[in-house]
Amino acid sequence: MKGRSPSRNQSAVLRGIGASPGIATGKVFILSRERVVVPRRQIQAEQVKQELHRFQAAVAEAQHELQKAKEQVAASLPREALLIMDAHLLLLGDEMLVGHAAQLIEEERINAEWALRKVLDELSALFRKMKDNYLRERGQDIEVVGEVLLRRLVGSQEMSLAEIEEPVIIVAHDLSPAETAQLAGKKILGFATDVGSRTSHTAIVASSLQIPAVVGLERITQEVSPGDLLILDGSAGSVVLNPTEKTRREYQERKHRLQVMTRELRKFVSLPAVTLDGHHLRLTANLEILEEIKYLKDSGAEGVGLFRTEYLYLDRTDLPSEDEHYQHYRQLIEAVSPYSATLRTFDLGGDKFASQLNLADEMNPAMGLRAIRFCLASPGIFKTQLRGILRASAHGKIKVMFPMVSGFHEIREAKRLLREAGAELDRKGIPFDHEIQVGMMVEVPSAAQMADRLAKEVAFFSIGTNDLIQYILAIDRINEHVSYLYEPLHPAVLQVIRQVVEAGHQAGIEVHMCGEMASDPLHLPLLLGLGFDELSMPATNVPRLKKILRGIKKSDAEAFARELFRFDTAREVLEFVRAEIQSRWAEAYSLELPTLVTDHPADATRSAPALGAEN
Ligand code: PEP
Ligand code: MG
Numbered sequence: 001m002k003g004r005s006p007s008r009n010q011s012a013v014l015r016g017i018g019a020s021p022g023i024a025t026g027k028v029f030i031l032s033r034e035r036v037v038v039p040r041r042q043i044q045a046e047q048v049k050q051e052l053h054r055f056q057a058a059v060a061e062a063q064h065e066l067q068k069a070k071e072q073v074a075a076s077l078p079r080e081a082l083l084i085m086d087a088h089l090l091l092l093g094d095e096m097l098v099g100h101a102a103q104l105i106e107e108e109r110i111n112a113e114w115a116l117r118k119v120l121d122e123l124s125a126l127f128r129k130m131k132d133n134y135l136r137e138r139g140q141d142i143e144v145v146g147e148v149l150l151r152r153l154v155g156s157q158e159m160s161l162a163e164i165e166e167p168v169i170i171v172a173h174d175l176s177p178a179e180t181a182q183l184a185g186k187k188i189l190g191f192a193t194d195v196g197s198r199t200s201h202t203a204i205v206a207s208s209l210q211i212p213a214v215v216g217l218e219r220i221t222q223e224v225s226p227g228d229l230l231i232l233d234g235s236a237g238s239v240v241l242n243p244t245e246k247t248r249r250e251y252q253e254r255k256h257r258l259q260v261m262t263r264e265l266r267k268f269v270s271l272p273a274v275t276l277d278g279h280h281l282r283l284t285a286n287l288e289i290l291e292e293i294k295y296l297k298d299s300g301a302e303g304v305g306l307f308r309t310e311y312l313y314l315d316r317t318d319l320p321s322e323d324e325h326y327q328h329y330r331q332l333i334e335a336v337s338p339y340s341a342t343l344r345t346f347d348l349g350g351d352k353f354a355s356q357l358n359l360a361d362e363m364n365p366a367m368g369l370r371a372i373r374f375c376l377a378s379p380g381i382f383k384t385q386l387r388g389i390l391r392a393s394a395h396g397k398i399k400v401m402f403p404m405v406s407g408f409h410e411i412r413e414a415k416r417l418l419r420e421a422g423a424e425l426d427r428k429g430i431p432f433d434h435e436i437q438v439g440m441m442v443e444v445p446s447a448a449q450m451a452d453r454l455a456k457e458v459a460f461f462s463i464g465t466n467d468l469i470q471y472i473l474a475i476d477r478i479n480e481h482v483s484y485l486y487e488p489l490h491p492a493v494l495q496v497i498r499q500v501v502e503a504g505h506q507a508g509i510e511v512h513m514c515g516e517m518a519s520d521p522l523h524l525p526l527l528l529g530l531g532f533d534e535l536s537m538p539a540t541n542v543p544r545l546k547k548i549l550r551g552i553k554k555s556d557a558e559a560f561a562r563e564l565f566r567f568d569t570a571r572e573v574l575e576f577v578r579a580e581i582q583s584r585w586a587e588a589y590s591l592e593l594p595t596l597v598t599d600h601p602a603d604a605t606r607s608a609p610a611l612g613a614e615n
Contacts, residue, residue, distance in 0.1 A: 011242050014217050016192070018237030021540070022212030023255045024190035025248065028228045029168035030221065031175070038150060041111040051105050055112035058152040062145075063092045091145045097123065113153045120146040169230045173221050183211060190232040192220050192239050214239050261591045265543035269300035273546050279554040281528055283546060284342075285539035286514060290328065293335045295539040300546060303339030305536025306462065306514040307332060309385065310346040319381060325388020333396035340397035342462070342512075342536075343389050344441065345382070345414075347371040347403040366467075366476060371404035376413050386421035393433035401439035401462055406446045411457050441514070442500050443467035451500045455507030462536070463500055465515025469493055487570035488517045489577070494526075494564060501530050512536060521592050522577055524548050525585065529561025544592070551588025560584070 070085045104115035127139025170191035196215030206213040212234035231240040284305030349370025375382035443464030470477040504511035512534035519537030
């Protein structure tokens with residue numbers, strides 16, 4: 001049951017969010033990240049100079065430490081991760097933070113820690129009140145940097161990664177991206193945190209370092225003790241605490257299977273994505289940052305089906321300029337050509353910045369001012385991006401799509417702003433693709449419901465199941481407490497998806513899927529049978545899906561998909577899917593079968609209380 005602590009050495013399974021794939025087994029190393037307790041002291045006039053000196057020394061040390069950490073990892077980290085560290089360095093020289101604290105020490109004659117705490121509290125309150133989601137988020141960076149400084153001032157023991165002598169799994173309440181970056185080259189097998197989401201900065205850094213990670217475990221710091229044994233499964237998003245001998249063996253086998261599978265799948269990278277009866281289904285990649293292009297090249301994906309452009313906005317203190325957008329997307333399309341890249345205009349808000357620090361900012365961030373809503377409310381920021389996208393379209397086949405569209409008003413407004421952006425470029429004689437394809441994501445039930453009519457507005461649909469499922473089933477996609485209800489195979493979800501595909505095809509437009517549902521091998525016969533034109537997924541999944549696709553017939557998949565609609569529950573659908581795969585397509589799934597039969601991640605979403613006894 002949720003919240004129950006296992007007694008010492010008792011086995012337990014904790015479920016969180018897989019942030020970086022891979023399996024690790026090892027001892028726990030807990031990093032304590034409790035908020036620093038700040039002493040309050042009045043100082044004498046003659047002590048002011050000394051106090052200022054102490055404060056400035058702490059700032060200089062923190063700068064030095066961060067600079068050193070940055071240099072150590074500069075070669076191994078993507079630009080985005082280094083930018084986070086740069087932003088923190090900038091803050092350490094910021095007048096608003098450091099200058100203001102020094103002023104308080106002088107004027108109010110208070111100790112440095114107390115002055116800094118006062119400034120941090122004021123700034124946090126100020127940032128929390130900001131209407132602009134993006135700016136509000138910057139408050140988090142100030143808190144992170146402030147805590148580093150406070151620790152130095154109160155002489156609190158910094159978490160010491162240097163103490164690690166044997167390979168360990170780090171368990172922490174949270175890890176800042178800079179801390180995660182420092183894990184590079186250390187004896188770190190993986191890490192698990194209480195907070196965070198798949199899209200948190202920390203997760204990005206973890207996957208670029210290829211360190212298996214599970215985040216969003218809520219209470220793991222309270223459930224483990226130093227020296228406990230953990231198995232961490234970064235693909236399934238689960239952690240087994242003090243596993244039994246039997247479970248350890250199972251995971252060892254699973255790890256071995258994964259290695260064999262990866263090797264075997266390399267053969268499929270260069271083969272076409274066609275079914276046994278000659279039907280081509282385009283398999284494309286979801287990308288967040290440019291550094292992932294190398295995985296795309298190794299995967300055999302036919303271009304980019306979803307580029308989450310909001311990552312360009314993260315980890316910095318200013319907004320990207322039009323030119324920066326242009327250069328960023330130009331780099332992408334030049335690497336992806338001759339294939340196309342679908343650029344999703346930025347989807348900020350929702351869970352994109354989810355972290356402990358600002359959960360209370362919007363009571364319902366997933367239904368708040370995010371994605372296209374935010375863009376239409378900030379047309380200046382939006383058009384800067386649109387001009388950048390259009391300019392890049394002169395260098396290759398770029399498509400553009402809008403997230404979270406809920407009806408006609410939004411799609412028409414977004415298209416109008418795109419036309420305006422184009423007219424602005426025309427006036428300056430700047431070239432772009434005037435025939436650029438414009439699509440929309442279908443991820444809000446109202447859009448799915450009106451898909452037949454909305455199809456006339458766009459060149460393609462892309463179903464975003466991550467959000468669509470959360471809205472159809474009323475399941476917060478990042479809330480651990482209800483994740484067991486998050487069921488892609490729920491009959492209601494299947495009906496909506498079928499309706500959107502049919503509506504799109506009747507109107508003569510392509511229908512794609514770019515949510516996580518498209519990357520699960522279990523769903524492939526269904527999605528093929530429903531008639532999707534393109535499935536977009538993390539690049540590393542493309543070879544798996546391609547192998548399966550090449551082993552089944554489209555006509556069989558169509559008959560199979562029709563049958564799924566007679567069931568009442570997701571469990572019945574899942575059982576039927578598994579049975580059919582085993583009886584009809586064992587060969588196509590030969591590298592997957594053991595995983596599907598024993599511990600497929602789909603089971604975790606059906607059955608899991610967040611913390612349960614291991615069986
Ligand atoms: C989705 O909602 O399925 C999707 C692909 O978009 P994101 O995960 O970025 O919200
Ligand atoms: Mg979405």
